[in-house]
Amino acid sequence: MSSRRIQKHPILPAIEKPTLTFFWQDQPLVAHVGETIASALIANNIHVFGHHPRDESPLGIFCANGQCAQCMVIADGKPVKSCMELVKEGIHVYPANGLPALPKDDLLPPMKEIKTLQYPVLIIGGGPAGLSAAIELGKHGVSVLLVDDKHRLGGKLVLQTHRFFGSSEAVFAGTRGIDIATRLEQEVRSFPSIDIWLNSTALAVFEDQKVGILKNNHEYVLVQPQVLLVACGAREKFLAFDGNGLPGVIGAGAFQTLVNRDLVKPCDRLFIVGGGNVGLIAGYHALQAGIEVVGLVEALPECGGYKVHKDKLVRMGVPIYTSHTIVSANGKDRVESVTIAQINENFKPIPGTEQHFECDCVLIAVGLDPVNEFYQKALKYNLPAFVAGDAEEIAEASAAIFSGKIKGLEIVRHLGHPEVEIPPDWYQTGEILKSKPGKIYSEQLPELDGGILPVIHCQQEIPCNPCTTLCPLELIVIESEDIRGVPHFIGGNYNCKGCGKCVAGCPGLAVTLVNSRKDPQNPIVSIPYEFPRESLEGKETVTVIDIDGADLGDVPLVGIHAIPDNDRTLIVRVQAPRAIATRIAGIRLQPPELTRPLDHDIEAIKNETIVCRCEHVTAGEIRELIRQGYRDINEIKALSRAGMGACGSKTCGNIILRLFREEGIPLDQVTENTRRPLFVEVPLGAFAGISMEDEEDHHA
Structure with missing residues (x-):
């Protein structure tokens, strides 16, 4: 089986990593120590991880951030998100075609009491905002628990090989994101007052002002902080179009995770949807990884990202189609081509303007939503809480770094240290770093004069x-x-x-x-x-x-x-x-x-626009319920199962609201879906104090 590993990269060093053997459908494969199951599968040229039980359609990776359940597999008998689970020596992995058998009651290990830990400050999220806040707190000797659901700190910084914009004096401008992540992590780890839990997922903020955390993906604990800082970043928006559930349709974060963190090529030919900074940067990263970038579509008349990012792609020979949209991703078991079309002033495709391009990956970069559920719950239950970075407002990572610095000092003051001053110009700098791209000037070229x-x-x-x-x-x-x-x-x-x-x-x-x-x-x-x-x-x-x-x-x-x-x-x-x-x-x-576009037409997949990725509910099904008069998304959920899946409607919620708008229903007439804990799914045994490690040992 051919390997999709990137052997040479202009920015990332080629490090010889130790390998291990795991099994996919009983076939032995080689993986790198420390990588996820998803990355190991794609490195071995496996892109279909299973088939959906509702329609048997193929499933692959989408977000690589634990926010959806698209990449679910069965690993040693347990359903896991392959993008979050590290591969282990000898592990047996199978497609998630149906659920595994439940264990017998008499095989369960004994239940244990749930521990409650107390900390002055709990920070959820070890990205640029969370790390920067932790550093300010560490400087003042504040005891902090920093939790992150990944296996290393840095958040999206570890995916950014380009140099950062912003202020050289304030936020490492001119330094590559991967290097900023290393510097911030080293500084955080230098403070003895900061405890760090990796591979640990915050599950819920409860009415008694405790936060449930699955520590190290094994042990459920409760943390009772005096102050909560939510720095969870953002999740990518999903997009409705025919064929959007095919393997090969992935988010920009997943693409950058594979390419820049794990040095794995998920495709050979890429097409990008979205001309903001995320899509433009991801296109440049693809080129650096040796991936051909066939084109980029942006619905607006001009790309919303920095012009210099757009210019880099254009200079490399990547065509950008503004006032265009994706019509469909086409293929049988994975993406084989994409169809785009020009749009009118109402953002509707103009018949006859369709173009088809051969590609094996469609990258979705159409915006981000703040991951702020914990902050909202904390406010509801009167737990003193702060929010920083993209969880507060979507902006560049440089803004998140500075936001974290400010919130760190605000928390120090909240904990009873009013003498700690926050420089007044910090707030002004923070607003500048969050600012959107401004005026574009015509290029003024100098005259040469022999120098x-x-x-x-x-x-x-x-x-x-x-x-x-x-x-x-x-x-x-x-x-x-x-x-x-x-x-x-x-x-x-x-x-x-x-x-x-x-x-x-x-x-x-x-x-x-x-x-x-x-x-x-x-x-x-x-x-x-x-x-x-x-x-x-x-x-x-x-x-x-x-x-x-x-x-x-x-x-x-x-x-x-x-x-x-x-x-x-x-x-x-x-x-x-x-x-x-x-x-x-x-x-x-x-x-x-x-x-260049293909010189022949492609028959697009019809009526397969997926709205709910977890339950594979289509846009047509949702529209029909709206036309029948349903205005409560909870009722739509009960009838269609849209939003009932493992992701808890995190990927489909906004699209359902968009369908209401497209059907002419004002959103003030719509009752939104009730958000339920937990934030992510977790084995029920964890709430009984059963460590997942204990359970594995018990079954061994």
């Missing part, structure tokens, strides 16, 4: 300033009230020394360097490059691209080098005619023919 000039291809107001701190001569400035202005070069042609730090260090890869000292008619252009050096070695020419993706022609490749402190960004030097030198913004990575 060295940095050309800044950054045209949009965004919160970012690393370029101003990188220049040793301080010749790049942002002349605005804060860091959201557009940077520009204030030196003349003979002031820049050509060190290249701005080229290698810009998070948006939006700076090139034009040197016309030796040959004013054919200057040397230095271009940032974050792909394997081998991809260019041996080439005499490369195709250069402007900021809009227009082909400027083939030019001689002069050299490839790295400067000190380059942080894994190469600088490629080309020699180009003077007329195009300042327009060059990048090097084409993908040839145009790779992204």
